[in-house]
Amino acid sequence: MKSLVVYSSQSGNTRKLAEAVYQSLPPGASLSSVDEAPDPGDYDFVALGFWLQAGQPDPKSQAYLKKLNGHARVFLFATHGANPDSEHARSAMTAAQAMADGATFAGSFDCYGEVNPKVLEKVRARPDAPAWIADADKAVGHPDSADIEHLKAALGQLLA
Numbered sequence: 001m002k003s004l005v006v007y008s009s010q011s012g013n014t015r016k017l018a019e020a021v022y023q024s025l026p027p028g029a030s031l032s033s034v035d036e037a038p039d040p041g042d043y044d045f046v047a048l049g050f051w052l053q054a055g056q057p058d059p060k061s062q063a064y065l066k067k068l069n070g071h072a073r074v075f076l077f078a079t080h081g082a083n084p085d086s087e088h089a090r091s092a093m094t095a096a097q098a099m100a101d102g103a104t105f106a107g108s109f110d111c112y113g114e115v116n117p118k119v120l121e122k123v124r125a126r127p128d129a130p131a132w133i134a135d136a137d138k139a140v141g142h143p144d145s146a147d148i149e150h151l152k153a154a155l156g157q158l159l160a
């Protein structure tokens with residue numbers, strides 16, 4: 001199985017998950033930032049990691065998700081400031097799957113990712129502050145070692 005891990009990460013949270021995914025895959029897999037990612041058409045299994053921006057996968061990931069259409073088995077993973085058990089987080093993952101429509105969806109994982117404090121301060125000051133910031137304080141310190149273990153367990157089941 002030829003495997004590729006692609007990630008988009010502005011402040012490093014999603015990259016941490018990407019490295020854990022990469023370490024969980026059989027030897028020979030490739031790891032790449034979305035900026036340098038190869039064509040997914042050459043791979044049997046592609047794991048793509050994104051972060052949430054305005055309730056959606058970040059724009060670079062959206063562009064790559066569209067390239068996955070019709071290719072490979074795809075595993076999606078994400079970090080966000082929203083509570084993982086929120087409609088906000090769930091609908092973003094559903095939207096990501098829809099963008100890769102035609103790929104075989106193998107599974108997903110998402111968790112809190114600490115929000116840049118300056119960004120959080122600015123968003124909180126907006127009169128139309130989005131609902132997801134209510135739980136963003138709980139994202140501090142994430143992804144943590146427990147998140148990484150949960151991710152590895154999810155992948156382990158998938159790859160067994």
Ligand SMILES: Cc1cc2nc3c(=O)[nH]c(=O)nc-3n(C[C@H](O)[C@H](O)[C@H](O)COP(=O)(O)O)c2cc1C
Pocket residue numbers: 008009010011012013014015051052053054055056079080081082083088112113114115116119132
């Ligand atoms: C400009 C900006 C917009 C964001 N918008 C959202 C959002 O709509 N929903 C959310 O849950 N988190 C949002 N976040 C929080 C990030 O998704 C979260 O901190 C993520 O872990 C960042 O990942 P990274 O470190 O890999 O860049 C936003 C962060 C930034 C900087």
